[in-house]
Amino acid sequence: MMRFVISGILVLMAVVMGVIAFQWYQMQYASKAYGAPFTLVDQKGQPITEAAFRGQPSAVFFGFTHCPEVCPTTLFEMDGWLKQLGDEGKNIRAYFVSVDPERDTPEIMDRYVGNVSDRITGITGEPAKVHDMAKSFGIFWRKVDLEGDDYTMDHTASILLLDAKGDFFGTIAYEENPETAIAKLKRLAKG
Numbered sequence: 001m002m003r004f005v006i007s008g009i010l011v012l013m014a015v016v017m018g019v020i021a022f023q024w025y026q027m028q029y030a031s032k033a034y035g036a037p038f039t040l041v042d043q044k045g046q047p048i049t050e051a052a053f054r055g056q057p058s059a060v061f062f063g064f065t066h067c068p069e070v071c072p073t074t075l076f077e078m079d080g081w082l083k084q085l086g087d088e089g090k091n092i093r094a095y096f097v098s099v100d101p102e103r104d105t106p107e108i109m110d111r112y113v114g115n116v117s118d119r120i121t122g123i124t125g126e127p128a129k130v131h132d133m134a135k136s137f138g139i140f141w142r143k144v145d146l147e148g149d150d151y152t153m154d155h156t157a158s159i160l161l162l163d164a165k166g167d168f169f170g171t172i173a174y175e176e177n178p179e180t181a182i183a184k185l186k187r188l189a190k191g
Contacts, residue, residue, distance in 0.1 A: 033166030036136035040097075040125030043110035048123055050166065057169070057188045058093045058162040062139045062155055064100035065112040070157050070174055071096075072116070078159060078172075079117035081182050089189045098124040099134055099141035099155045163191045 035050060042048045053060070059078060063071035075096060082089050096113055098104035101124045104112075109122030124130060134141060141155040157174035161184060169188055172181045 034137065034160075034162055034168040035133065035166070038129060038133040038136070040123050040129055040133065041106055043106050043113055043122030043124075045106040048121075052093070052095070052121075053162050053166045055164060056091045056093050057164050057191050058095060058160075058166075059172070059185065059188070060095045060097060060137070060160045060162060062097045062099050062134055062137070062141065062160075063157075064098050064153050064155070065104050065108055066100065066152065068152075074157065074159065074174060075113070075116045075120060077178070077181070079119060081178070081185055082117075082119050084182060085185055085189065089185055092185060092189055094120040096120050096122050097134065098122070098130060099139070100153050101125055101127045101130040161185075161188050163188065 033050065033054065035053070037050050039047060039049050052058075059082075061071075061074055061078065063074065065071070078094055082092060082094060085092075094117070096109070098109060104122075104124045106122070106124060109124050113120050113122040131141075137160060139156045141153055144152050144154055146152060159172040161169040161171060163169045169191065170184055172184055
C-alpha cells in the first residue's frame with residue numbers, strides 16, 4: 001500500500017514538474033511577430049508601422065523602383081495572383097518596401113506602385129530606419145556601383161508571407177510556379 005502512495009506522489013510530482021516546464025518553455029519561446037518595430041512612411045507620405053502587418057495576412061516584397069527586372073516582374077505577378085484569388089484573397093494586404101530609400105521617395109513610390117496595382121502599398125522612409133527594418137526581416141540588400149555615378153541594388157527577391165499575427169508564414173520565391181504561389185496565398189488567406 002505504501003508503495004502505491006509513494007508511486008502516486010512521484011507521478012503527481014512528475015506531472016506538476018512537466019506542466020511547470022511546459023509553461024516556462026511557452027513563455028520563453030512564445031510566438032512573436034516577425035521583424036522589429038518600425039516607423040516609416042507609405043507611398044502617400046503617411047506614417048506606417050509594424051501594426052500594418054497585424055490583423056490581416058500580409059505579402060511583403062523588398063525591392064526598389066530603379067530595378068530593371070526582378071521588382072517590376074514580382075509586383076506585376078503579385079498583383080495578378082491577388083486578382084486571380086478574388087474574394088478568396090481579399091483579406092491579404094500587399095506591401096512593397098524600398099531598399100533604396102535615397103531615390104525612392106514617397107512620390108516616386110506612389111507613381112511606381114500605382115502603375116502596377118491598387119492593392120499594393122509602397123513603404124519607404126529615412127535610409128537608416130528602412131535598412132534597420134529590412135535587416136530585422138532577414139532581408140539582404142547591397143548597393144552595387146555602376147559606371148558613372150549610377151548604382152543598382154542586389155537584394156532578396158522572395159515575397160515574405162506573414163500571418164494575421166505578423167508571424168512568418170512562408171515565402172514565394174522569385175519566378176516560383178504561379179500555381180504554387182497562388183496555393184500559398186490561399187493558405188495564407190485562410191490562415
